[in-house]
Amino acid sequence: MSRRPVDQVLLVDDNPTNLQVLYKTLEGASYTLLAARDGEQALSIAKLALPSLILLDIMMPGIDGFEVCRRLKADAQTRGIPVIFLSALTDTEAIVKGFALGAVDYISKPFQGDEVRARVRTQLRIHRLEMELSRRNVELEDENQQILGAVAEGIFSLHRDLRIRSLNPQAEKLVERSLKDCVGETLFSLLSLEQQEDEVIEAISSGRVWRAEQLAATSPSGKKLTVELFCAPLEGDKRVVVIRDITNWLESQHALQAAQDELMHQRQHLAHMERLSTGGEMAAGIAHEVNQPLTAVTNYVRVAQRFLENTPLDKDKLTEVLEKIVVQSQRASDVIQRLRGYIRKPTGEGRIPLDLNTVMQEVVMLAEVDARINGVDISFEPTPDLPATMADDVQVQQIGLNLIRNGMEAMRDAPKDFGGVKVRTYREGDDVGFTVEDRGCGLSAEMEEKLFAPFVTTKEGGMGVGLSICQAIVQAHGGSIGYRPNPAGGAIFYCQFPIRS
Incomplete structure (x- = not known):
């Protein structure tokens, strides 16, 4: 063999x-x-x-x-x-x-x-x-047979009453009969259509041009097929019917679609794992941010308990203490909600109209937890009246937080008068976007070349997938992401998306 x-x-x-x-x-x-x-x-x-x-x-x-x-x-x-x-x-x-x-x-x-x-x-x-x-x-020896045998479709030459005059080798395979066993037989006594058979018979009989892209059919041996069918009139009462078996092609398309869906699922899973990893890295700062208002709540509750023991009860002071408890509780809740919103899995709602100013404001507020831990300031400069873009809010937050945290990492040892990390939104033509600017050590020429490649990182213990995930997200949105040196020293990363049409 x-x-x-x-x-x-x-x-x-x-x-x-x-x-x-x-x-x-x-x-x-x-x-x-x-x-x-x-x-x-x-x-x-x-x-x-x-x-x-x-x-x-x-x-x-x-x-x-x-x-x-x-x-x-x-x-x-x-x-x-x-x-x-x-x-x-x-x-x-x-x-x-x-x-x-x-x-x-x-x-x-x-x-x-x-x-x-x-x-x-x-x-x-x-x-x-x-x-x-x-x-x-x-x-193939015969020139006509070469032409007919080269096509993937089964070609049947019929009389007006659907009796078979001739057929090519592919048609023989479809009906599982040789030419001599098919001549004189009606087409649909050999190949049964499970739908629209009456409509096809009427089209062939009347000499109309007719096409169907997907029809369910059954071969003489009982094999289930999906076929494309085209019929047209020839000279006199002759008809031609072209049938293509697309069963395997459809299976391949379904398999390819399943592979693409699985690839998309794995990309989303990897992005979610990266968000969870970021959340874990921020855990100490989050705990500190939540602990402060909770400590204040505890102290205010004790004060309220003492007020309740007084006679007569001073309702005004008690109301004031309770209002402070509400404020501090909301402060703790806001920190937790921002983190939960960031690390949540996609809801399946897909892309929605997004205001980049609002999204980046939320990202900056979430990043301020890390900023206080690292001793790096963050400033945000929104561009007024920014048009909306169609995007996944969690994924855009992931890009923003990744770039901001990279900037803070680069400026951890920078002098205070360098001004910290600056975040700006902007509009450029038919795109809206944001930049993250730092005044850290910048990037080497070698690092620039492979900046968005997976598993490339300068961070100790880093996975090196953050920027490659960001690039995949942006490209899936039809946008662009890139880097340019900061004239004042450091790096400027930009990310932009098409304006909502």
Whole structure:
């Protein structure tokens, strides 16, 4: 028994870190992995090795990914190799250009392992099917049979009364009969439709053009199918019916959707775990913030008890003490509610209209607990009349708190006159956003390059997932997040979202 050849996958990226991430992602999947650091090297390897799939970065020095793809598709030897583009570019124009050049798919950076593996498996499976279909076409001797056998659809030529005149090999498979056993039989005596059969029969009989995208059908052996059906008139009383079995395709779509849903669930779970971790790190400050008003409540209760022992009872003073108890209780409750709101799991309500000024004010109030512990001031400068954006409030809070706490960490040993961490909201064109500015030690050039990569951190004991989670959240909202050096020293991080349409 012959074994199927091992698929070769060519990875092309000028960034060694990206190549390493891709290699680690795919190395356990029984592929032969090839690597290229630039466009020229990629073209050379592709021509020599003829890989089954190419994962191609767009932004490269010299020959960029678009030009590499164009040259591959212009060469008869390499034009059949499927290309998946890799890029941090998210604008529609770049994506459309990639598909116009012949790319079969597009993966956004930063890479998500499950998504990369799922897309590679899908495209390799499609490539294998295409190669097999091509091989079968070559083997067919009759030119007409080549044309009919090459299509995935079953093609039936019928009389007006639905009796079969001829059919192609794919149609034979659908009805599980050979051509000689089908001629003269009516189509739906061989392939039973579970719905709209009368409507289909009327359309064929009358010579109408008719199409149905999903119909439930049953083969002669009882196999349940889902099919696409198209019928049209031919010369005289002849009719053509094209039926495509989409059962496996639908199963693949459902499996892909399930994988995407699971990936989204895992992303949300990781984001929630990061929020819980942040809450744990803030526990000492939260305890201190709550303990102060609770201590005050205890003292006021004792005073109230003494007032109750006095005769006559001084109701005015007792009322004043009770009002102070309410104020301190509310103060403790506010701290707890802010923390609960931050670490809660998503409710499933999705994105809602958000005022960034309100959200960032809440984040700053929550971060003030850490600010007092670290001895770093926080200031907030809202921009008036800021338009709303559509976003998940908990996720936006997570981004804001992460950036603010990073800024406080950077300024822990900074002089008092440096002014602390500054938070500002702003509007820029069709986006609204916020900046977090610190005057800490700033970032090295090496750190800038891999700033949003997962598991990269300068914090002792840190997981290194905070900024990568923030980037994933922002990109899912159609926004952007980034860094620029602070002219006064330190760092400025910005995060922005589209204005609600």
